[in-house]
Amino acid sequence: MTRIKKTFEDLKQSGKTALVTFTMLGDPDLKNSLKILKSLPESGADIIEIGMPFTDPVADGLTIQLAGGRALNAGANMHHTIDMVRKFRKTNDHTPIILMGYANPIFVYGYEKFAQDASDAGVDGLIIVDLPPEEDADLREYTKKYNIDIIRLITPTTDEKRLAKILDGASGFLYYVSITGVTGAAKADKNALKPHIDMIKSHTTLPIAIGFGIKTPDDALKMSSLGDGIVVGSVIVEKVKDTGNGNIEPVLSLVKSLSNVLK
Amino acid sequence: MFIVACMTKELMNNPDERGHFGQYGGRxxxxxxxxxxxxxxxxxxxxxxxxxxxxxxxxxxKNYIGRPSPLYYAEKTTKHLGGAKIYFKREELNHTGAxxxxxxxxxxxxxxxxxxxxxxxxxxxxxxxxxxxxxxxxxxxxxxxxxxxxxxxxxxxxxxxxxxxxxxxxxxxxxxxxxxxxxxxxxxxxxxxxxxxxxxxxxxxxxxxxxxxxRDFQSIIGKELREQIMEREGRLPDSLIACIGGGSNAIGLFHPFLNDTSVNMIGVEAAGHGVDTDKHAASLNGGRAGILHGMQTYFLQNDDGQIQEAHSISAGLDYPGIGPEHAWLFDTKRVDYVSITDNEALEAFQTCAKLEGIIPALESAHAYAHILKISGNLPKNHIMVLNLSGRGDKDIFTVADKLGVKL
CATH class of the missing domain: 3.40.50.1100 (Rossmann fold)
Incomplete structure (x- = not known):
């Protein structure tokens, strides 16, 4: 059983919602980025999403754009991404790791080589924001070979017909983008989302994690009844920004506060 | 001949229903x-x-843009260079100047x-x-x-x-x-x-x-040219030349002629300080395949897939990518892609103004600069058409600054 599957099943049995955290690889620098990653599980992160920095993150709001900029300035590249996952796995073999980013750095790395290296390092899933089902067949050929889940995105603009296309080839879990906008933008309206998420649930048994615009423990609690997991990114990244001195406590206490409401 | 026919048919039929030009394009x-x-x-x-x-x-x-744009015989440039017969497709005369x-x-x-x-x-x-x-x-x-x-x-x-x-x-x-x-x-x-x-x-x-x-909307340029040149010369041109940033004016000129194997086409990229420096905008001649802005095409980027800044004296060419159809035409060699530096464009900007009484956009000056380079070596019966894609009024401050003139 994959780490992703096991994590969602275990949480479901104990009636809990998964906390999925997002941090940018190499933010604020490589050393502290790894320190944060290693500490996230003990602070309550059930699944870890690592952003792969890219110069042109068209789906991200300012907070994550700036995080990517800091990481690139700190010298982070795709080889560091793989390397950091490998280091993380030395002490943690159970927390699923999802790499999230844009197609170009993976395309240039080479789809097959990337899938192989990521899998060897212990990556469980990929979310490639600008690789919709229409364009991900080439990559999926290799992620399938190396047992990496391709996590597809569903948005408020996804209708039933489109959903069928998205579900065909999806694995691991589904990432529900709760707003039409960029990361860290306005909050979603829970009541407006419910019928749409119910519609999705009627077509799939894959777990659903809800992200974009979840900022406080209160938001997390509200959204937790809708899905199987909650993704929190921008507000964590805001705390990561100031950890260059090695004090990562503010990041961990935020993650703890989010985790507490979900347990 | 059969192979050529197949290839050009394929070129004209692009993109496929998923928006691909070969491996390029897409969604x-x-x-x-x-x-x-x-x-x-x-x-x-x-x-x-x-x-x-x-x-x-x-x-x-017709009534708002002012089409068709004229096809002008650039007699002074032609005589000055002593080679090919040069025409300008006057897109700079359109309403809004480009x-x-x-x-x-x-x-x-x-x-x-x-x-x-x-x-x-x-x-x-x-x-x-x-x-x-x-x-x-x-x-x-x-x-x-x-x-x-x-x-x-x-x-x-x-x-x-x-x-x-x-x-x-x-x-x-x-x-x-x-x-x-x-x-x-x-x-x-x-x-x-x-x-x-x-x-x-x-x-x-x-x-x-x-x-x-x-491309379809811009193809009006090439379609008009086809009629105009047949009327003026009774035959198709031997070569077409246009500057390339994203490539809209060039594809508009080229596309209606892709099936005409006798028509040679040249796209001119911006070489900035030189394609061998790190300050240029020549994504075909100095970049590699990648994915950004919804498409797969050539981009200026480093080995880690991070997009690099483009540089050109001309803001309109200052983009690190290029339209996917050009990437495909580059790979298949149907179009020849060359490059012109900032300095060459600056020189050509002034030459065109003095010779023809037309101040071209710095973008179009790149294409004109390439004509200055090659036309002299071409026979007098070679018909070459430049897409004069924009007028240069917007560029006078940049050019004055480069020439050390205070406005």
Missing amino acids: YVAETLMPLILSVEKAYNEAKADPAFWAKFDDLA HKINHCIGQVLLAMRMGKTRIIAETGAGQHGVATATVCALFDIPCTIFMGAKDVERQSPNVFRMKLLGAEVKPVTAGSASLKDAMNEAMRDWVSNVDDTYYLIGTVGGPHPFPMMV
Whole structure:
């Protein structure tokens, strides 16, 4: 059983919602980025999403754009991404790791080589924001070979017909983008989302994690009844920004506060 | 001959139904945008088959833009160089001073047909921004233009024009604060306003169907040329030449001739300080295949897949990518892609002004510069047509500055 599957099943049995955290690889620098990653599980992160920095993150709001900029300035590249996952796995073999980013750095790395290296390092899933089902067949050929889940995105603009296309080839879990906008933008309206998420649930048994615009423990609690997991990114990244001195406590206490409401 | 026929047939039939030109093109966008992209494609396919849509387009092309643009025999340039017979396709005489208005008219008609009530666009030199602001004024549609903060500074006359036309101009400070970043910001806006907004992309780039659609609207250039040159010379030209940033004016000139194997085509990229330096905008001659802005094509980038800043004296060519159809035409060698440096373009800018009494846009001056390089070695019966894609009034401040003249 994959780490992703096991994590969602275990949480479901104990009636809990998964906390999925997002941090940018190499933010604020490589050393502290790894320190944060290693500490996230003990602070309550059930699944870890690592952003792969890219110069042109068209789906991200300012907070994550700036995080990517800091990481690139700190010298982070795709080889560091793989390397950091490998280091993380030395002490943690159970927390699923999802790499999230844009197609170009993976395309240039080479789809097959990337899938192989990521899998060897212990990556469980990929979310490639600008690789919709229409364009991900080439990559999926290799992620399938190396047992990496391709996590597809569903948005408020996804209708039933489109959903069928998205579900065909999806694995691991589904990432529900709760707003039409960029990361860290306005909050979603829970009541407006419910019928749409119910519609999705009627077509799939894959777990659903809800992200974009979840900022406080209160938001997390509200959204937790809708899905199987909650993704929190921008507000964590805001705390990561100031950890260059090695004090990562503010990041961990935020993650703890989010985790507490979900347990 | 058979192989050539197959190849050209294939070239004319691009893209395939998924928007691919060979491996290039496609629809690399966030899922939030996919339904919207698909609806643009559907609406365009319906419009394309609707004679009423084209009747409107043709009427505006004739009476608002001032088409057909003249085909001018550049006699002094021809004699000065002593080689090929040079013609200019005078796109700089269009309303708003460049070819950009052609696809703006087409796209604004499509946006209205789709019931969209707000337009956004990116701009580099400001020509596409001005053309977009113009058609939005004409049809009373609110519009927001994203422009790199650097470009806002170096193209201030166009910023003022856009504002005069009623557009909101948003300077973009993210990234390198130039055209690619303006496009990033426009895509972020679009993803946030999917219901009412149409993104009027300014080149043959972005996700399918934009590269195909913008090409179709710009193809009016090549179609007119075909008639005009047959009337003047009784035969097709031997070569076509155009500058390339994203590649909209070039594809508009080239596309109707792709099947004519006797017609040689040359695209001129911006070499900035030189293609062997790190300051240029030649994505074909100095870049590699990648994915950005909804498409797969050639981009300037490092070994880690991070996009690099482009550089050109001409803001309109200052983009690290190129339309996907050009990437395909480059790989198949149907079009020859060369490059011209800032200094060569600057020289050609002045030569054209003095010889022909036409101040060309710095973009078009790149293509003219290549003519200055090669024409002398061509026979006198060689007919060469330059797409004079824009006028240079917007560039006088940049040029004066380079020449050390204080205005």
